[in-house]
Amino acid sequence: MSTPARITHFIDGKPWHGPAGRTGPVHNPATGEQTGTVDLAPAEVVSAAVRSARTAWREWSGLSLARRSQVLFAFRELLNARRHEVAALVTAEHGKVLSDALGEVTRGLEVAEFACGIPHLLKGGYTENAATGVDVHSVRQSLGVVAVISPFNFPAMVPMWFVPLALACGNAVVLKPSEKDPSAALALAALWKEAGLPDGVLQVVNGDKEAVDTLLTHEDVRAVSFVGSTPVARYVYETATAHGKRVQALGGAKNHMLVLPDADLDLAADAAVNAGFGSAGERCMAVSALVAVEPVADDLVARIAARMAKLRVGDGTRGCDMGPLVTRQHRDKVASYLDAGVAAGAALVVDGRDTAVDADGEGFFLGPTLFDRVEPHMSLYTDEIFGPVLSVLRVRSYDEGLALVNANPYGNGTAIFTNDGGAARRFQNEVEVGMVGVNVPIPVPVSHYSFGGWKQSLFGDTHAHGTEGVHFFTRGKVVTSRWADPSHGGLNLGFPQND
Template sequence: MPTRITHLIGGRDWTGTAGRTGAVHNPATGTVTGRVDLASADLVAEVAAAATVAGRAWADASLARRTRVLFAFRELLDRRKEEIAALITAEHGKVLDDALGEVARGLEVAEYACGIPHLLQGGFTEGASTGVDVYSIRQPLGVVAVISPFNFPAMVPLWFVPIAIACGNAVILKPSEKDPSAAVAVARLWTEAGLPDGVMNVVHGDKEAVDALLTGPDVAAVSFVGSTPVARYVYETATAHGKRVQALGGAKNHMLVLPDADLDLAADAAVNAGFGSAGERCMAISALVAVEPVADPLVARIEQRMRGLRTGDGSTGCDMGPLVTAAHRDRVAGLVAAGVEAGAALVVDGRTGPFHGDSGGFWLGPTLFDHVTPDMSIYREEIFGPVLSVVRVPSYDAGLELINANRYGNGTAIFTNDGGAARRFQREVRVGMVGVNVPIPVPVAYYSFGGWKDSLFGDTHAYGPDGVRFFTRGKVVTARWLDPSHGGLNLGFPRTD
């Protein structure tokens, strides 16, 4: 009997009856393990109105009280990380070690948010003018919405929610309906940590719920992570309704390998970054740009490593799990077929197995293409699956031009032993996050995550200093406290002398 997965509103499970539900699968078996309630627009509006009331009281809470809640939440999250990782594997399919790493990276942002008294510290200038002081403060926005994707059901909410709450906002989280249980489990920890009811809420849903968050009058800001077409829609719709928006979109991440690179290190990195989490990462390396003459020996090393990978049930110690849904598996398999038809050399075909798991699982193993050209769909499209495409170029300049011409600008990496080449690349490449001999350059929590071009809509990146700025409004106060000796009128323009 599938488990009911329902909304978490005001710290409690919703007791209403859903007009619509969605299926939640175990991707390793293909079986339906849960039915998730899908919120109506009316329910989203009710939750937002209630969160507005709860958020006002939370905004008035002292920084000391907020910090106590943040520290308690951090301890609970660390204590329950294995339980949350198991939920991720059961509904998303990624292997347990990868799921645990996802929770650990989210935990880093919770730890960063524990420093909120310092992060919200303003500036003060005494005597900016005669008897006048000027100081800056940052204040919460009110109710903020976080719309998170299926590929990181715990980490992406943790990128936004701890900072939003630490800044004094109320939150409505809309997790992916494909794998919602990890987000609900994390949200329950806030109540256990002492967060007042109504400050943290989870509503499940599809486009109806999303549109209600984007257009509703009680939501002040929206944080979104997902595909580029949807990110553009979220940004345009929400900003048209007066909301602040940060919408992180898709990616086509390139790894540039120069002739002087350590090819064993580069091959390890390409396999790790291309096939971890079944390639369902916005920071996955999907295009390896090999500067000749390294392509042949590099492809041989990558193929050798791929032959030893085991694809199967993520809970049983395999290297790579299934894709999240049958429909997504079929889409990726279709793009593989399109690559063959276009003339790319299929070095390793992940469609054929073997697969170490139930025959009903959503399987597609690591796949390697060589001699890929920029006009092919496997290069142009964000596949979001375990498909690595090798593009051969004659020089560094040609590789840089290829990367900069791509419409995405999320992440990139260069592998080289030449410090001058690496420094030139990090300066010249038009991408938001750059790795030097690091294939997945996800910034640590005290920096900020975000790309360029069609990989980001909005002016701020996720978490870190940008996250604090996004979830607060700046205000500058100019104050004069008059002493008894003042007097007289002066109609001239105020001066700072």
């Protein structure tokens, strides 16, 4: 077994060379081997990174939009050229299969492409002669230093939801990736430097709760973007807002897929397997509750089980369909729900503990699992399991299914499968969920729309990326002006340039 590599912070444009202090393990989930040791930043290191970022922000925010756009375009090209390298880092530390990891990087790349249009996105309004001789115009300006705290399940994509827009808007960013899989975030930071981002404008500090709490309370941090579980999202929101910061904290989910009797059941079965077991169910947009409107449940469960039998589980580098869970502790926690489900009376149709695995060593594997006849009071339904466990609930009507979805405390994503346009239109209007799919099981918006849920899936008023992301990372200002005489700038016959 090789010696675990040291994984440290990225501060002022280079890896940090201070003493390691407290550290944490980083594993390859497919083998169980510890491949790295990550430095866990104490409060003083985080504070130093924030202070340095604030100094760098002053120069960065003063650059023209044309100059900032050049850096964004360069980063986009670099990431596009090296997306396979970043995806490999995601697979090595998170465990998701390479194709899924590449999809993650590609979706993050879309946000960088959206941010390249920042000159248009930051255009203000102008009103001439709002009053006699008085003109009024609006602008949006950067906040200063913003913190991004990202989760383990999307170590490349979630930082990309926030960092490109925050930088494009003229802010400096302190990114705190998950200590479970930090290398993708560090690779992205190195690409930003190569693209021409000045040192200190993007800092990456690894750490645990101590680092998070420092960012939430530091006087120089103006805003916090967070993605994680609902209890932690609530804590982040309450702590940071109590210290005067604006916050977008995206929490957990219990995503429902409502299947009506007229649906194409083959399409629905494919979607349920894809959305339920992709990335081993470690997605906030995973379908974990399939709501079947009778009389289709028996047929649909049989079709899903048949498809699950064809899935290949193993090391994400070997062309498998599904990889391991991120840690042994998380794997064991998810597996405990199988015993709880059986004890509560649910029907265990496919037991993921019996799945054959294509991997070396003792990885953190749990195969795809299917429960039928799940009831709303069972922990299989009430808890966000965050693993490859799909629960089927049976209802008698559309109205009963809709009521079930709306009664759930989460409101992140949902989907309806039907060939009835009227039913689909009614559902998208009546369902109390932030992101809705019609015959689309994972309705993650494209980058120029915004991502975020309702109810306990979001704390704060602003969703991620899209125009809401631009507004989150800027402050509006309105200027009212009156001038007695126009100024005269002298003669210059050269073609005007943006600089």
